[in-house]
Amino acid sequence: xxxxxxxxxxxxxxxxxxxxAPFRNLVRGLGSFYRKKPLGAxxxxxxxxxxxxxxxxxxxxxxxxSFIFQTDNPNYKTNPSIMDLxxxxxxxxxxxxxxxxxxxxxxxxxxSRAGHDIYARIIYGTRTSLMVGLIASTIAVGLGIVIGGAxxxxxxxxxxxxxxLIDTLQALPSLVLLLLIGQTFDASLRNVIMTMGxxxxxxxxxxxxxxxxxxRASTFVEAATALGASDSRVMFRHVLPNIGSVxxxxxxxxIGAYILFEATLSFLGVGPSGVISWGRMVNExxxxxxxxxxxxxxxxxxxSLTVVAFNLFGDAIRDVLDPRLRGS
Amino acid sequence: MLNYxxxxxxxxxxxxxxxxxxxxxxxxxxxxxxxIQRGGLDIGGLTPERLELAKxxxxxxxxxLEQYMSYWAxxxxxxxxxxxETRNSVASELIQAFPYSMELGIGILIIGLSISLPVxxxxxxxxxxxxxxxxxxxxxVALSFPVFWTAALVTIFNLNLGSPLRLEVIAQPxxxxxxxxxxxxxxxxxxxGGIAGTASIMRxxxxxxxxxxxxxxxxxxxxxxxxxxxxxxxxxxQNAFLPVLTLIGLTLASLITxxxxxxxMFNIPGIGRELVEAVSLRDYSMVQGITLMVASFxxxxxxxxxxxxxxxxxxxxxx
Numbered sequence: 001x002x003x004x005x006x007x008x009x010x011x012x013x014x015x016x017x018x019x020x021a022p023f024r025n026l027v028r029g030l031g032s033f034y035r036k037k038p039l040g041a042x043x044x045x046x047x048x049x050x051x052x053x054x055x056x057x058x059x060x061x062x063x064x065x066s067f068i069f070q071t072d073n074p075n076y077k078t079n080p081s082i083m084d085l086x087x088x089x090x091x092x093x094x095x096x097x098x099x100x101x102x103x104x105x106x107x108x109x110x111x112s113r114a115g116h117d118i119y120a121r122i123i124y125g126t127r128t129s130l131m132v133g134l135i136a137s138t139i140a141v142g143l144g145i146v147i148g149g150a151x152x153x154x155x156x157x158x159x160x161x162x163x164x165l166i167d168t169l170q171a172l173p174s175l176v177l178l179l180l181i182g183q184t185f186d187a188s189l190r191n192v193i194m195t196m197g198x199x200x201x202x203x204x205x206x207x208x209x210x211x212x213x214x215x216r217a218s219t220f221v222e223a224a225t226a227l228g229a230s231d232s233r234v235m236f237r238h239v240l241p242n243i244g245s246v247x248x249x250x251x252x253x254x255i256g257a258y259i260l261f262e263a264t265l266s267f268l269g270v271g272p273s274g275v276i277s278w279g280r281m282v283n284e285x286x287x288x289x290x291x292x293x294x295x296x297x298x299x300x301x302x303x304s305l306t307v308v309a310f311n312l313f314g315d316a317i318r319d320v321l322d323p324r325l326r327g328s
Numbered sequence: 329m330l331n332y333x334x335x336x337x338x339x340x341x342x343x344x345x346x347x348x349x350x351x352x353x354x355x356x357x358x359x360x361x362x363x364i365q366r367g368g369l370d371i372g373g374l375t376p377e378r379l380e381l382a383k384x385x386x387x388x389x390x391x392x393l394e395q396y397m398s399y400w401a402x403x404x405x406x407x408x409x410x411x412x413e414t415r416n417s418v419a420s421e422l423i424q425a426f427p428y429s430m431e432l433g434i435g436i437l438i439i440g441l442s443i444s445l446p447v448x449x450x451x452x453x454x455x456x457x458x459x460x461x462x463x464x465x466x467x468x469v470a471l472s473f474p475v476f477w478t479a480a481l482v483t484i485f486n487l488n489l490g491s492p493l494r495l496e497v498i499a500q501p502x503x504x505x506x507x508x509x510x511x512x513x514x515x516x517x518x519x520x521g522g523i524a525g526t527a528s529i530m531r532x533x534x535x536x537x538x539x540x541x542x543x544x545x546x547x548x549x550x551x552x553x554x555x556x557x558x559x560x561x562x563x564x565x566q567n568a569f570l571p572v573l574t575l576i577g578l579t580l581a582s583l584i585t586x587x588x589x590x591x592x593m594f595n596i597p598g599i600g601r602e603l604v605e606a607v608s609l610r611d612y613s614m615v616q617g618i619t620l621m622v623a624s625f626x627x628x629x630x631x632x633x634x635x636x637x638x639x640x641x642x643x644x645x646x647x
Contacts, residue, residue, distance in 0.1 A: 297484075
């Protein structure tokens with residue numbers, strides 16, 4: 001930005017650039033991110049593509065994901081004998097469910113046992129995964145800021161007590177907690193996401209607590225306290241802005257982990273009910289994996305690709321933000 | 329040092345007490361009970377009288393507070409109660425299931441370490457060369473691919489190639505009973521789990537090694553004219569290994585206390601599968617017993633890891 005010599009004369013160039021500067025900085029930042037962190041950039045591109053698929057799922061999915069496809073029965077007989085029915089139990093019905101078909105031009109990824117279009121279900125599955133990853137990670141980080149921040153700042157008996165409670169939470173196997181909570185309350189998407197957020201709490205609150213501890217010991221906090229700044233001022237003006245990178249890192253890395261976690265739960269049959277989940281699709285496909293591996297293969301591939309993308313991006317973000325690793 | 333250990337042990341006992349109480353409450357919050365889940369299957373169905381009788385037999389008719397007191401009184405005598413389902417003591421059930429989980433866990437660890445240690449070292453030594461990028465990419469992929477998916481893919485290949493590895497072994501042999509058959513049985517789940525576990529160890533080893541390789545004493549060693557190999561193995565690796573050891577300790581604790589996904593996929597009757605079954609049957613004492621066992625294992629492994637730090641790194645002081 002050009003600096004005008006006389007502060008009273010408004011430089012028109014400086015004025016416009018002040019307006020577009022944030023946008024230009026963003027573009028420039030993205031440009032250098034793409035050049036310096038090619039792997040992270042690949043991750044970001046896939047993430048954006050997945051987001052677009054999730055938002056505009058009806059445009060991409062070709063079919064309704066819960067529509068059951070049916071075809072004419074080639075073996076249809078108007079009055080099937082018992083022998084015909086013994087050979088083919090569907091012989092009496094003129095139409096049958098299009099189940100377990102291989103990928104073709106009509107159904108790009110084939111159809112499932114229930115007659116659903118696998119491609120459509122995978123496209124809609126992006127919604128569940130993204131929602132779970134984003135919200136659960138937000139909950140874990142939000143709670144982590146409150147708890148880790150308070151315990152790291154005040155220390156003393158509060159810290160001792162809360163740390164033991166967090167130890168307890170961490171010592172409980174997370175799947176026990178989920179199995180129990182999933183069966184106690186109904187396993188709605190909301191409940192599962194909230195439980196997952198709480199399960200992630202020990203990790204985020206520890207990270208944030210140690211970051212707060214380090215900043216609390218620094219001289220600029222000491223100076224602020226010496227100048228008579230109140231606790232809340234030190235916390236919000238000095239500590240909070242400085243733990244930003246830890247927060248961003250644990251948030252981005254958390255997203256992929258929670259997507260994977262939800263898929264594992266759904267695979268085990270204790271995931272959120274009433275939503276299309278890639279993890280559950282992998283499990284459903286296992287029943288007929290010998291003749292029709294497509295459901296398992298494609299839904300698992302979609303899941304893996306999404307998680308890889310978030311992990312690549314999270315890694316790159318950490319390299320950029322974590323000063324300890326900068327330049328390595 | 330002794331002071332530190334004593335304080336930590338007391339804290340750990342407190343944590344285990346909290347875990348035990350929490351799980352006691354949580355299992356009782358589950359809707360339905362063992363009697364209802366199971367009783368319907370008996371001949372004649374579930375009449376109110378039979379319900380009462382069954383409850384009395386399991387000690388579920390008493391007030392919750394009394395159950396809680398006797399639960400802790402029993403636990404102090406190391407009595408975990410008996411499984412509602414099999415009527416055997418929980419301890420004997422766990423003793424039966426534990427070896428399966430342990431064998432699988434150790435198998436996973438062996439395979440995981442034999443991949444991640446060399447990969448981590450190679451990646452750090454060749455920092456920012458193509459080997460490094462390739463291996464880091466591998467680590468991210470290993471971290472991201474869900475273990476149930478890789479296991480399912482292996483199953484597909486195994487089916488189509490007609491390999492000699494059998495996935496459905498009914499005999500469920502132990503390593504010390506029939507090593508060859510057990511190996512055939514464990515190799516696929518252990519490989520899947522091992523690959524999934526490599527990423528974190530490899531990444532920590534790499535970043536620690538990079539940190540150490542920049543130190544002054546490494547430069548001194550180089551200027552003395554030592555071989556690169558000696559520098560790496562004797563000077564660098566020893567110091568980079570400490571955080572890796574922590575990670576291995578923590579992984580070990582969670583590994584041998586049961587792998588729910590792999591055990592249920594490959595029909596291994598270990599702790600993880602027992603737990604899922606116990607929860608769905610509302611077998612309170614089994615859930616409590618397994619949770620307490622896993623929790624104490626994790627808590628005390630943490631303590632062991634922290635203590636071993638003091639011996640391995642003289643800079644660590646226990647306050």
